[in-house]
Amino acid sequence: DAGVIQSPRHEVTEMGQEVTLRCKPISGHDYLFWYRQTMMRGLELLIYFNNNVPIDDSGMPEDRFSAKMPNASFSNLKIQPSEPRDSAVYFCASSRMGSYNEQFFGPGTRLTVL
Amino acid sequence: GNSVTQMEGPVTLSEEAFLTINCTYTATGYPSLFWYVQYPGEGLQLLLKATKADDKGSNKGFEATYRKETTSFHLEKGSVQVSDSAVYFCALSDRPGNAGNMLTFGGGTRLMVKP
Numbered sequence: 001d002a003g004v005i006q007s008p009r010h011e012v013t014e015m016g017q018e019v020t021l022r023c024k025p026i027s028g029h030d031y032l033f034w035y036r037q038t039m040m041r042g043l044e045l046l047i048y049f050n051n052n053v054p055i056d057d058s059g060m061p062e063d064r065f066s067a068k069m070p071n072a073s074f075s076n077l078k079i080q081p082s083e084p085r086d087s088a089v090y091f092c093a094s095s096r097m098g099s100y101n102e103q104f105f106g107p108g109t110r111l112t113v114l
Numbered sequence: 115g116n117s118v119t120q121m122e123g124p125v126t127l128s129e130e131a132f133l134t135i136n137c138t139y140t141a142t143g144y145p146s147l148f149w150y151v152q153y154p155g156e157g158l159q160l161l162l163k164a165t166k167a168d169d170k171g172s173n174k175g176f177e178a179t180y181r182k183e184t185t186s187f188h189l190e191k192g193s194v195q196v197s198d199s200a201v202y203f204c205a206l207s208d209r210p211g212n213a214g215n216m217l218t219f220g221g222g223t224r225l226m227v228k229p
Contacts, residue, residue, distance in 0.1 A: 103217060
């Protein structure tokens with residue numbers, strides 16, 4: 001298994017630019033999660049999908065953030081426009097129904113907004 | 115609501131020392147409990163889990179026992195190595211199976227092991 005794949009691994013952008021983070025979950029997994037990790041706030045759940053449908057987006061901080069899952073093999077998280085306070089490591093994770101909720105995490109995307 | 119409380123770090127130990135990282139939780143019903151580990155520059159990896167009271171999860175020399183009476187799931191290792199230096203997260207899920215796969219994470223505890 002290739003595991004959860006995220007791209008890019010590092011992203012540096014300027015304030016106001018659009019940022020797109022990408023995730024490929026493990027094949028056969030039907031849940032996908034987006035998290036954000038910062039020193040100040042720790043690990044935060046932003047949104048999660050079940051069978052490509054968004055279930056809970058209450059963790060999405062603002063309208064500047066959006067996430068989609070057009071098919072079972074791909075999801076993206078967009079920030080438009082980006083701000084310096086969005087700088088963080090963004091993780092994608094996937095899991096399979098009936099697996100006692102074990103989540104498999106990707107390596108993360110480190111985002112720096114200047 | 116659900117919550118997980120971990121001891122604050124960093125925890126600094128010498129190699130071969132005994133490790134305990136405390137974790138307590140608040141949840142409805144009968145949650146499943148997890149310890150995840152995050153090595154520098156990487157994502158979280160499942161270290162061990164326990165799905166019912168009195169279960170003991172174990173992996174790579176780490177152990178944790180699901181104590182319902184004290185709502186705890188403390189992580190222990192008898193002899194730590196430098197390679198165990200990482201951040202450890204305790205987590206729970208109170209909706210196993212087909213009711214949703216969300217996890218509630220603690221704040222993480224950084225472990226530093228010195229040679």
